[in-house]
Amino acid sequence: MTRGVALLGSTGSIGTTALRVLDRQRDRFHVAALTAFANGALLGEQAAHFSPSFVGCVNNEVNGRAGWRSGQECLVEAATRSDVDIVLNAVVGAAGLDATLAALEAGKRVALANKETLVMAGDLAAAAAKRGGGEIVPVDSEHSAILQCLAGRRPADVRRIILTASGGPFRDWSGERLAKATVDDALHHPTWRMGRKITVDSATLANKALEVIEAHYLFDLPYDRIDVVVHPQSIVHSLVEFVDGSVLAQMSAPTMELPVLYALTHPERVPDDGVQPFDPVACSPLTFEPVRHEQFPALRLGTQAGRTGGAAPAVFNAANEQAVALFLEGRITFHDITNAIESALGALGHTPGGNREALLAADSSARRHVRSLFSC
Ligand code: NAD
Ligand code: MG
Secondary structure (H helix, E strand, O other): OOEEEEEEOOOOHHHHHHHHHHHHOOOOEEEEEEEEOOOHHHHHHHHHHHOOOEEEEOOHHHHOOOOOEEOOOHHHHHHOOOOOOEEEEOOOOHHHHHHHHHHHHOOOEEEEOOHHHHHHHHHHHHHHHHHHOOEEEEOOHHHHHHHHHHOOOOHHHEEEEEEEEOOOOOOOOOHHHHHOOOHHHHOOOOOOOOOHHHHHHHHHOHHHHHHHHHHHHHHOOOHHHEEEEEOOOOOEEEEEEEOOOOEEEEEOOOOOHHHHHHHHHOOOOOOOOOOOOOOHHHHOOOOOEOOOOOOOOHHHHHHHHHHHOOOHHHHHHHHHHHHHHHHHOOOOOHHHHHHHHHHHHHHHOOOOOOOHHHHHHHHHHHHHHHHHHOOO
């Protein structure tokens, strides 16, 4: 019997990557449900190829396809169906929250690319998993690497984890040059091809801040045992240091196909020919550098929001989402993104969290705060 996968966000970068993996792994998995926001043409092609029992398009009014579900609630519907064993959440941003919580509550495995979910509501996700018996397995390459390095170890064996960061397109840019960075510059990532929002997050290092918070919740580690190092080649996906001083790393060419497959099969490994054979000589040299915090303050701001807790991570996430959207529309500068996050955390960073409604209210306030800063 093959396991049913609901793929939320099937038209995006992770979504289309996941469908390539699932196409090769038809002996083990079938696509039970597909959802997307608006790209009805691509969603229609995907549905024709994989014949899922459920198709949801949030904006289906525009497409008007008969038999498709529509509205934001189609994500939760897809995630909780009885023919679904694994929910691969590849939606971008806070919009993925309810589907993650509902899937965990319904006892599903959530293969989680949508890191914003855990950042906003890590405690709620843990509680939902506990109540419903679901589990989160990360798709993010760094967290997949850590999970693979931790396999079979006791928590007490771990001294710290070290997340790698490519450094993004502006890794070696001066402050002056950064002040003039354009949308095109920010979308030119050196090692990964990804959706626009995460590509900008990689340029500001807000993505690494989200990943530090994600790691805190996934691996139950305090923030002072989560470090970040810049590794421009994106071959070492992260490292774990054990109490005896030994360090394990996980490596591969930069492709999301590998962490997507591992999130589906964990703790098993299955044969797959999608990833090119590893050639250490071709990957050489592998280099590591410190983070330039003064040029990329978003990493410290986000980590501090994680330490503060409550609704602070949700405020960090929402302010970043809103500011990145304005940057992509050409309405604010690259530096404005981090300035907006800092301002939102200053105003709202001590808002209590506690439940979904409080977190969503903090999310809305942070977005409003950022829009008002730029009179948008
Ligand atoms: P993307 O923009 O390419 O795709 C996003 C998908 O989400 C699309 O299918 C879109 O239709 C859907 N979507 C957008 N808004 C929605 C809404 N309101 N309701 C329902 N669906 C909506 O993004 P991506 O690069 O694939 O990233 C997806 C997630 O995976 C993000 O959380 C990102 O941080 C994470 N991630 C991506 C990569 C990568 O290589 N792309 C790597 C690691 C983690
Ligand atoms: Mg990552």
